[in-house]
Amino acid sequence: xxxxxILLIFLMLSGxxxxxxxxxxxxVTVLRGGTVIDGTGASPLADAAVVIEGETIQALGPLKTVKxxxxxxxxxxxxxxxxxxxxxxxxxxxxxxxxxQEWSISDSLAVLKALHFLDSYLRCGITSVRDAGGRIEALxxxxxxxxxxxxxxxxxxxxxxxLTATGGHGYGIEAGRGCDGPWxxxxxxxxxxxxxxxxxxxxxxxxxxxxxxxxxxxxxxxMRVTAHGGGLSDTTPTSMTRLAVQAGVPCIEHLNEMEDDxxxxxxxxxxxxxxxxxIYREMYRRNGIARTLVEDRxxxxxxxxxxxxxxxxxxxxxxxGTDAVHSYGSLNPGxxxxxxxxxxxxxAAPMEAIICATRNGASIxxxxxxxxxxxxxxxxxxxxxxxxxxxxFDALGKPDIVIVGGRVHRFE
Amino acid sequence: MxxxxxxxxxGLLFALAYLPAQEKKDEAAVTALVGGTLIDGTGAAPLPNAxxxxxxxxxxxxxxxxKVKIPKNARxxxxxxxxxxxxxxxxxxxFTYGPLAEQDSLFPDCLATLRALCFMDMYLRxxxxxxxxxxxRVEPLNALASASAQGFVDTIRTFGCGDLxxxxxxxxxGLRSSKEFDGPWxxxxxxxxxxxxxxxxxxxxxxxxMEEVRAAADEARILxMRTTVHGGGLSDTTPTSMTRLAVQAGIQCIEHVNEMEDDxxxxxxxxxxxxxxxxxVYREQYxxxEIPPSLIEERxxxxxxxxxxxxxxxxxxxxLGIGTDVIFHYSGMYPKVYFEEMQYFVDLGMSRxxxxxxxxxxxxxxxxxxxxxxxxxxxxxxxxxxIxxxxxxxFDALGQPEIVIVGGRIHDHKKAS
Numbered sequence: 095x096x097x098x099x100i101l102l103i104f105l106m107l108s109g110x111x112x113x114x115x116x117x118x119x120x121x122v123t124v125l126r127g128g129t130v131i132d133g134t135g136a137s138p139l140a141d142a143a144v145v146i147e148g149e150t151i152q153a154l155g156p157l158k159t160v161k162x163x164x165x166x167x168x169x170x171x172x173x174x175x176x177x178x179x180x181x182x183x184x185x186x187x188x189x190x191x192x193x194x195q196e197w198s199i200s201d202s203l204a205v206l207k208a209l210h211f212l213d214s215y216l217r218c219g220i221t222s223v224r225d226a227g228g229r230i231e232a233l234x235x236x237x238x239x240x241x242x243x244x245x246x247x248x249x250x251x252x253x254x255x256x257l258t259a260t261g262g263h264g265y266g267i268e269a270g271r272g273c274d275g276p277w278x279x280x281x282x283x284x285x286x287x288x289x290x291x292x293x294x295x296x297x298x299x300x301x302x303x304x305x306x307x308x309x310x311x312x313x314x315x316x317m318r319v320t321a322h323g324g325g326l327s328d329t330t331p332t333s334m335t336r337l338a339v340q341a342g343v344p345c346i347e348h349l350n351e352m353e354d355d356x357x358x359x360x361x362x363x364x365x366x367x368x369x370x371x372x373i374y375r376e377m378y379r380r381n382g383i384a385r386t387l388v389e390d391r392x393x394x395x396x397x398x399x400x401x402x403x404x405x406x407x408x409x410x411x412x413x414x415g416t417d418a419v420h421s422y423g424s425l426n427p428g429x430x431x432x433x434x435x436x437x438x439x440x441x442a443a444p445m446e447a448i449i450c451a452t453r454n455g456a457s458i459x460x461x462x463x464x465x466x467x468x469x470x471x472x473x474x475x476x477x478x479x480x481x482x483x484x485x486x487f488d489a490l491g492k493p494d495i496v497i498v499g500g501r502v503h504r505f506e
Numbered sequence: 507m508x509x510x511x512x513x514x515x516x517g518l519l520f521a522l523a524y525l526p527a528q529e530k531k532d533e534a535a536v537t538a539l540v541g542g543t544l545i546d547g548t549g550a551a552p553l554p555n556a557x558x559x560x561x562x563x564x565x566x567x568x569x570x571x572x573k574v575k576i577p578k579n580a581r582x583x584x585x586x587x588x589x590x591x592x593x594x595x596x597x598x599x600x601f602t603y604g605p606l607a608e609q610d611s612l613f614p615d616c617l618a619t620l621r622a623l624c625f626m627d628m629y630l631r632x633x634x635x636x637x638x639x640x641x642x643r644v645e646p647l648n649a650l651a652s653a654s655a656q657g658f659v660d661t662i663r664t665f666g667c668g669d670l671x672x673x674x675x676x677x678x679x680g681l682r683s684s685k686e687f688d689g690p691w692x693x694x695x696x697x698x699x700x701x702x703x704x705x706x707x708x709x710x711x712x713x714x715x716m717e718e719v720r721a722a723a724d725e726a727r728i729l730x731m732r733t734t735v736h737g738g739g740l741s742d743t744t745p746t747s748m749t750r751l752a753v754q755a756g757i758q759c760i761e762h763v764n765e766m767e768d769d770x771x772x773x774x775x776x777x778x779x780x781x782x783x784x785x786x787v788y789r790e791q792y793x794x795x796e797i798p799p800s801l802i803e804e805r806x807x808x809x810x811x812x813x814x815x816x817x818x819x820x821x822x823x824x825x826l827g828i829g830t831d832v833i834f835h836y837s838g839m840y841p842k843v844y845f846e847e848m849q850y851f852v853d854l855g856m857s858r859x860x861x862x863x864x865x866x867x868x869x870x871x872x873x874x875x876x877x878x879x880x881x882x883x884x885x886x887x888x889x890x891x892x893i894x895x896x897x898x899x900x901f902d903a904l905g906q907p908e909i910v911i912v913g914g915r916i917h918d919h920k921k922a923s
């Protein structure tokens with residue numbers, strides 16, 4: 095069934111679809127006069143021009159040196175700030191609004207909820223999201239509908255179901271898949287590939303053989319792997335993150351219970367880290383951290399914060415992830431910006447936090463050649479802000495304009 | 507999946523789905539459309555320089571500029587040199603079908619849901635604010651209603667019929683959004699199933715016997731559901747006698763106009779049965795040479811047959827509504843086909859005002875919601891559109907409204923573009 099309809103969609107993609115009312119006459123758009131913060135960490139460029147041709151950034155530079163092509167649509171953004179679209183490395187867009195609804199919500203309702211989430215991100219300037227575990231059919235439908243032009247929203251880089259052991263973290267809901275033994279883990283990776291996904295999310299528990307099998311298969315298939323680094327459930331032994339890093343997983347989600355030598359290893363191997371600090375803070379606030387973690391394993395918010403500082407001191411590349419699911423879903427989309435502010439509270443410079451949200455996000459998604467910064471040749475995912483984000487992050491989350499792959503969305 | 511749970515949930519939500527307006531508290535409580543010419547959908551003469559007050563999801567008051575007092579804190583929208591009309595109603599859509607007839611059953615529900623939303627948003631941009639879905643997939647229709655109630659989507663209203671009800675091998679058989687039933691008790695149960703699934707409208711599809719259609723009509727009456735029936739024609743499995751049976755059995759509305767004897771039309775007029783001709787999709791089928799050969803060769807179908815029947819129905823004063831029924835490889839005709847149907851009514855002898863009434867008040871009457879929708883009158887739900895040309899002079903301005911309001915929610919398409 096699943097396979098059948100993937101083929102069907104493939105056929106349809108090559109045919110004519112209902113296309114969203116797209117203005118095909120305008121090929122070149124120029125954003126003139128704004129201050130560009132390009133996501134590389136370079137100093138802001140005032141009085142800049144950004145030339146977008148089709149879906150690609152064609153030129154960036156001072157107004158005087160960049161020529162505006164004839165017939166271009168010129169958008170005056172003077173007095174405003176132009177940034178890359180932000181990247182959320184950790185969301186679960188197809189999960190139900192409440193945990194108990196995971197077993198009653200239909201895929202059809204899940205896609206509508208997901209689309210609502212994506213559109214709310216679009217309005218906030220977040221133009222890419224990695225779905226770190228979700229419903230297969232729903233994620234496929236979102237991808238297919240975007241391909242057909244039936245929806246027009248932000249980019250989703252989906253992992254499909256999160257892979258875990260029988261009874262592991264994420265097991266038992268549609269968004270998770272239990273597998274036991276290295277060959278089942280290898281097969282599970284192949285299934286995600288077959289179902290159209292190019293990212294893999296693994297979730298504890300697992301043995302070394304299992305995680306190594308998954309990592310090896312993902313490498314063969316050219317897929318990117320990330321691992322749940324424990325903590326949202328008490329099923330996660332502290333040794334899991336170490337295993338994952340040793341096995342070659344290039345990214346760790348969440349930041350908790352990591353020994354210093356694991357952090358050293360993460361730094362040494364260039365493994366990425368998505369701390370998701372803000373959702374933890376909210377869970378502590380709501381008393382939603384599992385009791386055993388607090389009572390037996392002595393979790394506190396300070397533990398996460400200390401680990402963040404240690405990771406930062408080691409120069410580990412970090413990204414912004416939210417992970418607000420189920421009853422925490424109402425925190426979206428604002429939680430994303432809380433996370434940026436949190437990074438700054440814990441010592442990051444505003445520019446550094448912006449890099450986490452842009453260039454680092456793209457690196458984590460394996461998209462650094464295409465996304466994450468405003469540079470000629472890259473895909474035009476941009477946002478135009480009314481205030482200087484280096485002065486205050488209050489300017490974030492309410493852009494006047496958001497551009498995704500050259501498509502201009504105006505919200506002013 | 508525990509279907510019962512979902513259904514109970516849906517049932518609760520469905521009650522809300524009729525009035526899905528999500529009031530934003532920060533919006534001004536009262537909105538005033540000022541300076542426009544109001545064509546209110548009742549057929550009354552246009553009212554120049556009208557004031558329309560909208561409070562929450564409803565129309566509070568309408569009248570000439572001097573006579574309507576605008577509250578101080580009201581949000582004023584200047585629509586001078588523009589025309590204000592009720593949102594239009596499409597009585598015949600199948601937005602949850604797959605894109606291809608042959609593989610409809612392979613097309614997943616969640617993708618059908620997104621496709622349906624695409625059509626609904628397209629209609630929202632075009633000024634069509636309500637559709638009746640006369641045969642659609644249960645899960646997507648329920649998901650759309652539920653998502654609307656929960657604020658995940660912000661689009662037009664849908665009155666769904668759920669699955670088409672037909673007999674084994676009947677019209678629509680094989681589609682994911684049809685179910686086959688045989689015998690009066692199964693037909694009665696079919697109606698109950700649709701009710702259970704949250705639907706308040708029923709679509710029947712030939713063939714059926716008098717016992718079967720009567721059982722369905724009776725059960726729908728008990729449950730307070732409205733009924734409509736496919737009046738033959740899109741498939742050669744429909745004997746001409748079917749429409750007569752349906753009208754005799756007490757079905758409230760006929761879809762499509764074809765192969766009707768004069769006495770059936772008389773009976774429809776007498777019983778107040780409504781008619782949704784869907785002429786434009788027939789015209790396109792003739793153009794594309796896709797009317798089944800047997801209908802043309804053996805039953806002598808021509809486009810003129812439909813047109814003549816339309817004129818006869820109009821002459822008898824039968825309530826006519828606008829329905830499109832553009833599906834599968836005809837889907838590219840959306841949204842224009844809606845306005846082509848209105849123009850077609852005019853081409854066949856209606857005044858433009860009459861065609862506008864078909865698209866508005868008559869649509870609401872067919873849906874059984876004339877107290878809530880269809881006209882711009884105080885107390886009704888605020889489903890409106892603002893267009894830039896006089897629709898009594900030409901329909902060219904239809905389909906590209908500057909503003910569309912659904913249940914008081916304002917969609918400013920001028921700003922968005």
